[in-house]
Amino acid sequence: MSRDLTILTDVSLITCIVQRGKADKVVQTAQEAGASGATIYYGYGSGVRERLGVLGLAIDVEKEIITAMVADDQADRIFERMYFAAELDVPGNGVIYMTRLEKAATFIPKDILDRVHAKGSHRP
């Protein structure tokens, strides 16, 4: 049986860095807004924390880095939702950025593939 690869285009990658323990809420928001999934890494970082003096103690140096691939036409909305879910308007809470992806591929449910083919898209 031959196996197919379907290339997805028009996708963006949203990366959001938050303090340790805060990723789950952000990921949930992203999924509710249309992201299909997210990956979390651990790391640690500095920046605003060092410039806040004693207040900086309230910021955890350990971070969670969330990456989520999203469709271009939903990207801005998800980006905005994640920004507010992570409360990035508070100093030290983290940063979010989005990059264009050239292409991506993953498992795609069969009914979706069939629907796309019925519309007349070409197979790669």
Add this chain to the structure above:
Amino acid sequence: MIPAIAYDEVGNELPHRPAALEIEATDVYRLLRPYLSVRFFEQFRAVMPLVVYLALFQLFILRETIAEAGTITFGLVGVIVGLMLFMEGLKVGLMPFGEAIGITLPAKAALAVVIVVVFLLGVGVTFAEPAIGALQTAGSLVSVERAPYLYTLLNHFTMPLVLAVGVGVGFAAVLGTFRFLYGMSLKPFIFFTLVPLLVLTAWMALHPELAKVLGLAFDCGAVTTGPVTVPLVLSLGIGIAHAAGKGSDSLSGFGIVTLASLFPILAVMGLALYVANTVTPAEIIMAHSTAGAGAPTPFYDQTPWAEIIGGLRAIVPLVLFLLFVMVVLLRVRMRHPGIIAFGILLCVAGMIVFNLGLSYGLSKLGSQSGGLVPSAFTRIDAVPSSPLYMFVLGLGIAVGFAWVLGFGATLAEPALNALGITVENLTNGSFRKSTLLYAVSIGVGFGIAAGVAKIIFDIPIAWLLIPGYLVAGALTVVSSEEYVNIAWDSAGVTTGPVTVPLVLAMGLGFGNALGAVEGFGILSMASIGPIIAVLGTGLYIRWKIARRYARDQPRAGI
């Protein structure tokens, strides 16, 4: 938005140092709110279940309102806030010291110096242990005529008493470090400590005055292993083992807690013997009656001054010692000295607030409920309608109350949860976390129930301790090394800064209401209970695995 890059006169780039950030009040609030609420509720969850249990038990089973509810509530808030500040200060201010010393000391100093530092650190951390303050509070509840040695130890020998405990912890830290270095088994350490311990216990039990000190001596062992001692001593020991090239094997974190809860018992017994050789009971009672008529207590012995001085005395010597090691011995400059100073300030402030809360909240509540529980089965003056229940039923309620208190308090202890995860990894999942949690909690439950029964029936503490430790010793002989380490250490982690004062005060109040000589010993029973429970569980698991293996073996042969 882009930082301006500066150059020196030759044209080299100067490193850019960003200016401090000015933020608005709303941002400060948004920044601090999650930070503070997480830490507040962490302590809140440790304190509240016990308090609610005590209060409900008193209201519904004993049908007594809580006296001074306002003061107690205020004190409990003090305990929660104090612990919160203290733990954060410990993390920010003291732990970086411990880690830095643990890493650099073994590399820069000779082994003899390292050992001396470890020993002194063991003494210093004992003074900084929040639960130690509970001993002082407990001292005021002992009657001088009936237990003169106990009274004088707690009231006139407070400093030597804590020092004796500290010396015990210091020796434990040194031996624990040797164990790290040479990868020795814990078993011989346990046997060599148990033999003199039990012999001395038996000998002191024969002496009518000295026997009353035994409960205190064994309780001191439970008090020592708290949130300051364990991480600081461990970080140093592990650092030394690493520097010696002995990578941390899976068991290396264990053992120090065990030794740190056994050695202080010996040290306190030694101090009691010394006191018994220098003064007679009659002299103590004489001195007390003359002093009682004398001058009023000086201002520094009254609340809140006593607590403030106590807080400073607990933290400052430890900090000075750590600073001395860092600056003079190691010549290391600390990074972020301002942050460290702030952390130390938090520690001191937290200790003071905690001590205040201890006097006004936990100790008061504990001694109040402890004093009322006997009304379930016997006549006491405080409750006119007592006994509330038939003797046997009431007795059952009192012992059951103690059991549930011990079980619940232990199950909620965060340190035990952490130990459970370690143990599950260590035994490749055959000893599950929940199994350990329940084994230890049930052990503590029975231990506290036995301690309460000891006060009710006036059983000499030696009768419970000697067989208990003999059983534990026998189980240790037949158990494997992992289980020995886990079991003996689990006894130490159960007694945190909330449980210790509450149980101590409850026991003393309980003892006073019943007219018992002293109410110590409950904590020591709570330490021996989990040892036996966990060792027993370990043997059961081993038997189960062996049986499964034996059953599967013939089938595999076919």
